[in-house]
Amino acid sequence: MNHHARWRLDLARQLAGKLDRSRGLEAVLAIGSVARGYSDAYSDLEIMLVWDQLPDIERQAAIADVLQAEHRYPAFDPGYQSSFQIQGLPVDLWHTTVAQEEAMIRPVLTDYSLDLVANNRLDILRWCIPLRGDELAQRWKAISAAYPEALTIRFLAEYLPHFHMRQLNLAAQRDNPTRFYNTLSTIQCSLFLVLLALNKAYFPTFKWIYQVLDRLPIVPEQVGARLQRTYHQPPIQAAASLREVLAETLALVETRYPQIDTAYPRYGLDQPAQRYESV
Incomplete structure (x- = not known):
């Protein structure tokens, strides 16, 4: 955990201590970049x-008062009720319930849903740092560890x-740089989901x-740096660089999941821009 994460986590612990007498509060979890060390x-x-x-708006406001939190945004902003400034730092407070969290992650675990919001919730629970409610947090961590x-x-x-x-x-x-970088980013995002x-x-x-690519064990060599470089290379060179990473990723998939048909993605790698001239 780096310096930026450490002092933010110290503040989170201070704030959690102010909520010790809150009835019905099952857990307080540090999440986001702090929990991941990013x-x-x-x-x-x-x-x-x-x-x-779930506490009503009045109780949420009372909790913000206990934490000496000031609203960061005007009342018409969608983030008004959850985004605050505390001791000079922006702090987001997520109010949720045990039932809501477990209902959100259940389709991923039982129906293998590809919904990215629900999948992200499992990632949040996997990396959370419990400030209160350690037993609940550890139960969720165990659930999210079973992919x-x-x-x-x-x-x-x-x-x-x-x-x-x-x-x-x-x-x-x-x-066409707008089209090029939009397509480049779209393919890289799909690559990220595959990895x-x-x-x-x-x-x-x-x-x-x-940051995540740098700590995944099964990836093409130096994949993060190579993907970043594509945004600084001339487009034709960048496309060739991306193709190399995609081909290496396909080889990793084929080694570990030989039952998956990769004929179409392999076909997709070799799609040059064909010129047509009048005869």
Whole structure:
């Protein structure tokens, strides 16, 4: 954990201590970049308050008063009720219940849902730091550690077909940077989801794509740095660099999941921009 995460976590512990007498509060969890150790100088602090029953607006306001929190945004902003300033730091307070959290993650664990919001919730629970309610937090951590094999298969089947280079190669040849970088990012996001599934890691959002890639064990060599470089290379070179990473990823999938048909994604890798001239 770096310096930025440590002092934010210290503040989270102070705030949790002020809520010791709150009836119905089952757990207080530090989440987000602090829990993952990714904080930087621009990071806020995210705290999840887990209740037996969701507090009404008046009680939420009373809790904000106890924490000496000031609203960060005007009342018409959607983040008004959850985004605060405490001791000079932006702090987000998430109010939720045990039932809400377990209902959100259940479709992923039982039906192998690819919903990224629900998958992200499992990642949040896997990485949370309990400030109160350790038993509940450890139960959720154990649940989120058991990544279903069927979920891996579903993610691979859904996102491997996105390894398709035709539109990227066309945009590179046509000097269309808006189209090129939009397509480049879309393919890289699908690649990220494939690598997460291959490593049985839940979706952490795309905000931390490079930090997460750096700590996944089953990935192409130096994959994060190579993907970042594509945004600084000339488009034709960037497309070729991305193709190399995609091909290496396909090889990893084929080694570990030979039952998955990779004919279409392999076909998608070799899609040059074809010129047509009048005869």
